[in-house]
Amino acid sequence: MRKRTYRINRIKLFAMLALLLVLLLMLILLVRAVLKPEDEPGAVARVTEEPIYTPAPTLIDLYAYFDWTExxxxxxxxxxxADKLVTMSLEEYIVGVVAAEMPAYYDFEALKAQAxxxxxxxLYSMAHGGCHTNPDADVCTNSKCCQAFSTHERMQNTWGNDYANNYNRVAQAVMGTAGEVLTYKGKLCDALYHACSGGQTEDSENVYANALPYLRGVESPYEDPMRQEDVELGEDALVELIAAKYPESGVNADNLRSSIEIVSTYASGRVETLRLGKTKITGKQARSLFGLRSAMFTITWSENGAVFHTKGYGHGVGLSQNGANGMAKHGFTYEEILHYYYTNVQITVYGADGLPDITHETPDPSESALSLNPEG
Ligand SMILES: [Zn+2]
Structure with missing residues (x-):
């Protein structure tokens, strides 16, 4: 009998303990349910599922809103x-590139076209071997090799009090076009661009090795201003420059004025061939030799030496940033701007059907001769 009573008491004890546990659990659940939803860790994750592109969020909103890493x-x-390798999301990188490559005050549609x-x-560069000077990197921040790039610190230093506004503009342009790329017949384009064409963009083969069907010269009527610049080089400086680079030209102080001659120009107005004494060089080489903004130039002579009258800024191939801004101000959308400067291209979302596997595409050596420097 005693033994049996003892057993029943033990069962009762267990039952009471179990009941207490259940009550405790219910109490915890009740407390959690009463708490505000934003205190829940799950609410933070839900925020990123909101629409990516929204009107004018504040800077702090943007960071919370958009999880770049995902x-x-x-x-x-x-x-x-900084001499270091950093890993970031593609879109975060593009924000830094647009911030560095185009003035943030440019029209929003121009910023989107640039993005x-x-x-x-x-992505085209990555599919063709990545950064040429840093084998471990997909891209670098040196504009002479890949594209210019601004870190947040650099944006703050450059923009000062306008940092929040400018960052928002650029980030929204990137987010508003997230994943969008240009393709030609299903393949990524080498989307070259430049600061200002001077009124006419250039066929790719007139500046680089290959004639690409989507890089055809077009009129660029809305550029304002045309970025005209006159560069005067004295006779001594000219002789020194030419003799150092092209000693076989035979150019000296006595024959200088009769030795420099524009032999031919392209339809765009850019110099095709320039004669330096017994040597002929391309307009691109002349631009580099004399430190000119563009190969669209004429020459007159002053008392001191030669005056190069240049129009435009950059190599002139593909999108003109200044022209894109002009088009945007005249009401053209970023899609219209891109279709205008890149002939017969499609705007496709990266990763959509029909696009090649970007990171594993076999490089095409015939296309890699193109310069990767937008300012070329
Ligand atoms: Zn590079």
Whole structure:
């Protein structure tokens, strides 16, 4: 009997303990349910599922709103100023590129066109061997090799009090076109661009090795201003420059004025061939030799030496940034701007059907001769 009573008491004890546990659990659940939803850790994750592109969020909103790390594949960026390799999302990288490559005050549609061009340019470069000077990196931040790039610190230093506004503009242009790239017959384009064409963009083969069907010269009527610049070089400086680079030309102080002659120009007005004494060089070589903004120039002589009258800024191939801004101000959308400067291209979302596997595409050696420097 005693033994049995003892057993019943033990069962009762267990039952009471179990009941207490259940009550405790219910109490915890009740307390959690009463708490505000934003205190829940799950609410933070839900925020990123909101629409990516919204009107004018504040800077702090943007950071909370858009989880850059989850947008696209990460890419390896070599920061040439800090001398280190950084990994970031493609879209985050494009924000830094647009911030560095185009004035943030440019029209919003122009910024969007730039975002698509820069994204395409990046993925095209990656598919063709990545950064040429840093084998471990997909891209670098040196504009002489890949595209220019601004870190947040650099944006703050450059923009000062306008940092929040400018960052928002650029980030929204990138987010508003997230994933969009230019393709031609299903393949990524080499989306070259430049600061200002001077009124006419250039056929790719007149500046680089290959005639690409989507890089055809077009009139660029809305550029304002045309970025005209006169560069005067004294006779001594000219002789020194020419003799150092082209000693076989035979140019000296006595024959200088009769030795420099524009032999031919392209339909765009850019110099095709320049004669330096017994040597002929291309307009591109002349631009580099004399430090000119563009190969669209004429020459007159002053008392001191030669005056190069240049129009435009950059190589002149593909999108003109200044022209894009002009078009945007005249009401053209970023799609219209891109279709205007890149002939017969499609605007496709990266990763959509029909696009090649970007990171594993076999490089085409015949196309890699194109310069990767937008300012060329
Ligand atoms: Zn590079």
């Amino acid at each position: 947008t696209t594949d990460n890419i390896r960026v070599y920061d040439h100023r 698509v061009a820069s994204r395409t340019y990046t």
